[in-house]
Amino acid sequence: MTAETANDIEPPLLSLRSVSVDFSPGALARMLGASLVKAVDEVSFDVRAGRTFGIVGESGSGKSTTVRAILGLESISSGTVRYNGVDMSTLRGRRRKIAAREMQMVFQDPSSALNPKLRIRHLLAERVKIHRSGEYGNRTTIVRNALDDVGLPHTHLDRFPHQLSGGQQQRVVIALALISRPRALICDEAVSGLDVSSQAQVLNLLNDLRDDRGLTIIFITHDMGVARYISDDIAVMRKGVIVEQRPAEEIFADPRSDYTKTLLTAVPTLPRTYGFTEV
Template identity: 50%
Template sequence: MMSENNILLKVDNLVKLFPIKKGSLFSRNAGYVHAVDGVSFNIYQGETLGLVGESGCGKSTTGRTILQLYPPTSGSVWFNGEDLAVLQGKKLRQKRRQLQMIFQDPYASLNPRMTVAQIIGEPMEIHKTFQGEAKLKRVRELLELVGLNPTFINRYPHEFSGGQRQRIGIARALALEPKLIVCDEPISALDVSIQAQVVNLLEDLQQKMGLTYLFIAHDLSMVRHISNRIAVMYLGKIVELADRNELYADPRHPYAQALLSAIPFPDPFIEETRKRIILEGDVPSPVNPPSGCRFRTRCRYAKEICSVEDPELKEIKPGHSVACHF
């Protein structure tokens, strides 16, 4: 599965900076927010890559920049052999059919003035894939696929619960039969009882339709359940990338170790003996990140070299890469 020929998406040194404007009349740049700063990874056909990290580390910006919802500052995003970062207009629109997104907030991502038929049918209208009665038939099929009653097509979003709304969002993402779906924290706004249902639905759809996911989340136990490999992100950079079982059994980066130590264990005896790693201090500002290693200000192993040299993401054994001097 994980061969060079099987790479669906290749992100290479992706950078996204947001300018900070000062002054109301003649606004000038007063600096940049380093949201994504030199991120590289591959996603293979049919796999799920989990992207984890605490709030504000640049996970969602990475997902949106891959889809060109934000134009990248530099770097490339190769999808099926074409660099999305240089495509524009009609060519980019055609490629976008194969890349879709499921948004975090099911309450904000659906237009309250549109019916379910209009919401799910809109991508088909824009790309002229189905029209008229064929489009309504396709909408009903998609509703059934995500576990909703096909007779709901004339209802409005306010008539549904959060979990049902997210299913409508998933149906909309599937409308153009994409190859890659960016799931931007698709369960974080839902009740815990509904989260597992939505994740199971995503897994079923992946098997049925051969989908590939970039699954962005901060719930580490859920990411382990759905992902094949996991990338850990800190302040705009990927600090560790490994197979899910390998990462959970043997995390090498101090940040990944701290994150994984926070996951509760169901056995009370084991939980009592486990040692929590509490990180000191707050996450530094992405406007003025620390020199050298981004994590050094909170790292218990930090030495002189960490403040001078930014560690490269290096493979320490097959399929397991870490960005740490030690």
């Protein structure tokens, strides 16, 4: 059986069906006439294992709320999130903890995710203690392997986070996530704060992790150039709704919704810089 046919019959790692998240305004806002915010409105998509699923859309379109709902950080008003075929709302105790460990978040600002008072060695060792307690005796090896996995030299182990560049810090964040042995990385604007060459390094690292280890990646970005560089499939969100979702190459070759066409007129940074064909 080829990999492709195996993929077709395997259930998706993540599956959302008609997921909505509503925010009610506070008392003062209600008095001023604010009404319910439908941040995510009947969103459905499947994320296949070992693929990168891009979520694009302008600010406020509901991208972060969607992934926060996946992780149980926002209450879902209606709909279901299935992880590995199991309704997340039914997971309790140990099974819920395992799901939380298997889906690791990477945010825009790496410095806020790294304790500034700890050297990189200690940051990584802490994570081994929490998520790999049974192997704690091997922590030096696990810590060194984690740095190798993200292409950082061992000399960086003795540095503090502020002694690394933004791109290097983001790679430490990814190393921390990898120690937890995730099946999926959920990246929310993970390269948006980086310069173009650091962006490319982090994106290439994520592509390698997908290809070499079969990691599944959900990648939120407002930059269509980045989305194209990283995604196998893309969902375009607007005002809480998915207006278009298809394989990335189809979206770029033949955008169907007017909104996607508008997004595509935004400047594509990476494609030009890294020798992509014009979008």
